[in-house]
Amino acid sequence: MQYKPYGKTGKSISVIGSGGMRFDDPDDIDANAETLLYAYEKGINYFDTAPIYCNDKSEETFGAAIKQMKPGSFYVSTKSGQSDGGKLTESLERSLRRLGVERINFFHIWCVVTLEDWGQRKSGGAVAAALKAKDQGLIEHLCVSSHLQGAQLRDVLGEGYFEGVTVGYSAINFPYRAEGLAAAEEMNLGVVTMNPLGGGVIPQNPELFQSLMQPGDKSVVEAAIRFNISHSAITAALVGFGNKQHVDDAVAAVENFKLYDQQTLTEIKQNIHAHALFKNLCTGCGYCLPCPQGLNIPQLMDAYNFTILHDAHYKTPADRLKLHWNLTPSAAASCTQCRECEKKCTQHLPICERMKEIAELGTGD
Template sequence: MIYTKYGKTDMTLSAIGFGGMRFLEPYDSDQCHEMVQYAYSQGINYFDTAPGYCGDQSEIIFGRAFKEMLKIRDEKPFYVATKSGADNPSDLRRNLENSLERMGLDYIDVYQEWCITSMPQYEQRKANGILKELTKFKEEGLIKHVCISSHLPGDGIREVLNDYPFEGVLLGYCAMNFQYRDAGIDAAAKNQQGVVCMNPLAGGLIPEHPELFEFLKKPTDKSVVESALHFLIDDPRINVALLGFSKNKHVDQAIAAMDSYKPLPSGYKDSLRSNLKENFNSICTGCAYCKDCPQDIPIPALMGAYNQFHITKDPMNMLNTLRYHYGISKEKAIEFVDSCIACKKCEKECTQILPIVNRLQEIKKEISKLD
């Protein structure tokens, strides 16, 4: 396992983190908490959850595992991240108290201001006193580090990270869409803020369609999953790739991918860029050249979600990507589509020459049918 120091903090985190969003059978608590303990025994020391993941089961599962893990925490440290999207101090405090109780902890290591989806929303939370309350939590010893979790594009994340001395950021980032959020990771590195990446396997697209991602592989790689993880480990700006596990053998596979890591050949990232451009003709590569829409429609996010539909033909994958990767609800996505004035500025700027206006309409049509 590889470990790196998280920003300016004294935490040294494992390159693979345990993401608590994807327990397959969260009500089979025995199997789940034993898997958390297994990951810990294998060297994973970063555990990320949230109230509302798997109902409230995720924090409860981690709580059961932590009960055992706390007995040896002094010799074998581990770190816990959870979140709150409350927009006022009293809800924020209630959320924190509930998380502490569910997990049986005295404090949270990384407390994330959750799901920042726009600057006005961030400014509003700030005006409501959220950041002051988070500082108070720190003074009271209830949390150790104030961080953010965001689905904003890279330049939006940069703006938030430059606005306040957050100690780290959780963001979606992988070998397929890295261009979309690179500016955010650059800002974090410049400010010495820690970086944890969620969705390192493009929401399952990479393992489910290895033929499409063959170009990620280096001659010695056994699988595209290994290659996608190496891509993140190799980046000195990134501390942790968060993975959800459903079986102990998935933990073993992730750790094996760590163990096989060797520095990437020079020019690898450039070759990814050109492969994404050349081999993914009908796929949005997240380059964000189209981002300045006169109607403020987040086109790279909508086209990124459309990729899921394009590849899997399942509109639910597209809706889930909108919701969980980009923080855009079904209603908000439809509102965006309806606000398009078909000026086609985006299509003229698109490096992939995608039919963006038609795809927006398809998004609306497909997700309108879903709950």
């Protein structure tokens, strides 16, 4: 296993972290705890869970595994999405109980989606409560997990509350994340990525992502993990292990692997962008913003991507909007078709047409 330093914390974590939301049978706590212990034996020392994952059984599962691990030889990460300070404290206390630990090594203000949402985490007392818990020794390092566009993430990180950040990063959305990752690197923060396989989209569309493959890659999955962890800002990529085979596959991707240099990464990104189908996808770069109507164009366009890509997780683009971004298609209805965004779109996409199509999905929401 390879390890990288997590920002300024003095800790080194495995470049593969164990995610906690994709167990084959979420209800089989014993089998899933065994999978986590198997990952631990393979050198993985970063274990990421959250309340509600896996029918709300993920933290309990991690707790069952952790009690069999040597104290001090692993790090646990969990989260709270509460804005209210009192509720965050309750959530933290429940996580500590379920995980069976005295403190959370990496505690996340969870899933900050917009700057307004970030404002509510502060005004509602969640950030203050987390800082107090840190003073009390219940939290070791305070982090944030976010779906913010790069420039917005830069602003949030610049406020100085966090020692690390967890963000989605993959061969699909890397332009969306570029500035946020650059900011984290400049500030020497830890960066853990989620969804390195694009939430399963990359293995389900291998023909589209062939350009990720480099000599020596056995599969597009291996290539996607290597693409992720080679980024100089990224400390570790989370892989949600369904079973022990998934652990073996992820570990094989990083064992005896020399991280790509900058030039190789640049070439891979150029190759991905050159693919005909990719030209039709919104990369989430955010250059079309701001919209005079306040539409979050990258989030709406991301949902449209799922009319082009095969993804078994979402039945419709509306599902993607709801489950990933907590939006409904009606969010696209206020588009006035002014075409300001289209002039700036790096992919030259017909944004107006797509907004119309997305809004039409909303009939009846």
